[in-house]
Amino acid sequence: MADALGLHIMQLLKHCNSSVGLEGNNKTIVMKSFDDLVHHLGDMMVGCGNEELLALLNQLESLVRSTATWYSDTFVNAFPEVRANNAWVAELITRMDKMTVICEQLCNIRYGSDVEEEEAVVGFDNEVEILLDQLTGTSMKQFQIISITAMAGLGKTTLARTLYNHELVKYMFDFRAWTSVSQVYLTKDLLLSILISFIDDPTDDLYKMNEHELGGKLYRKLKGHKYLVVFDDI
Template identity: 45%
Template sequence: MADANANALILKRLISSIQDYKKSPYDKIQSYKDLMDHLRSMMLVYENEEVKIILHDMELTFADSVVPVYSPYYIDMVLEKCEKLLEIRYGSDVELEETVEGFDDEVQTLLDQLTTTCTMKLQVLTIAGMAGLGKTTLARKLYRDPLIEYTFHYRAWNCVSQTYRKRDLLLGVLSHLINDLTDETNKMSDEQLGETLYRLLKGHRYLVVFDDIWDCTFWNDIRIYFPDDKVGSRVLFTTRDIELSLCVRAAKPTHVLRLRTEDESWKIFTKKVFI
């Protein structure tokens, strides 16, 4: 893994340069551009759609935002994107421990909301915040928590993003509930897939996470396939839209993530990027 170590050292140096309070804003911006150049060269042989989306998102965020590139928000965003690119570049079957530095209180609060028995009705909960704040990481931490695994009979994870197809969403959830989707399943209509999902979930306590929600349209399309049998089921959304909880009729106000401090961001870097 010499190549991985070398890349991690370069990323560490460039991000340290962005954070260096002695450097001028111009030098910090140049360091960010150097970081982008390094990431592009590192991922040249991985010219797939996922890599293009990650790099393009970093470029757009940098171009459109008035937030300084060396702010904790940007460092969080850079760390999250670097982690995704490194997972593509050096992907393995080893499941890394999720880093939720600074979010311990959020983890406990959300665990309580997801597993509480004060109401057994189906509840929708939302986590919101700007890109790069760690919404997905926090949701993964909750999803993999032993208490969550013990509490829910079924768990499913699905990434929605800005563009989606109803069919893909239904198949994505079903893939977590059925070990091997057959050709027959893949040939079903959207309505048949929805009915299959409904029957599988019926009578069971389930948790379904929908990551990266842009609006509530998708939920209006598929919510009828999630039965409410008063057994304590939960649906969790991550989103950039703080107001999303209103249109999806969430049980509680949106859980809005704060910006991490510089120290918290640096600890995340040393844990997740530096190999």
């Protein structure tokens, strides 16, 4: 989430986290973070011509507004020790997890855009052919890890995106997911991001699952299928 939207989300997470517990008494700061995020989302919507992107922005804005209202209403009459109870914290975490996952989808949506699929990968023809054979070859192992390593700025993401969007790859794999790994990441968020790629209509229960439950659900979803998961920015 290394962009302006991601920074707004991280700032909100930081302020919400500091409001939990006996020392938390910064409702004004948290509400300002909510307002800043809503305004930023509004700016992103102006002139947005991508329907998928706009739908996610609207979804995130609605979630942010409803969470801000819930936070304000529950914070006013709650003592610090009440705010630190498991139910209140669990609800806050669930809502923030939803925001994080939608933000990851927004940051990753560019990898599926028609414009970028048409971009030429200059100088990578041989690498594309070799890696494509590794990914789709009939003799490929049941499980394999393919690393694309090089200095920054040499086109690793472009190469991976070309393979990810290749028609043969789409045909060969039942499930595909692309997720970005930030410098400071949570395993739960990574699992959620991958699962959301495979599930058309995720429920609230999904966001309330812990790492173990998410891992089990992902295992059951992928068992017996061919799947490709790309971890970018590791």
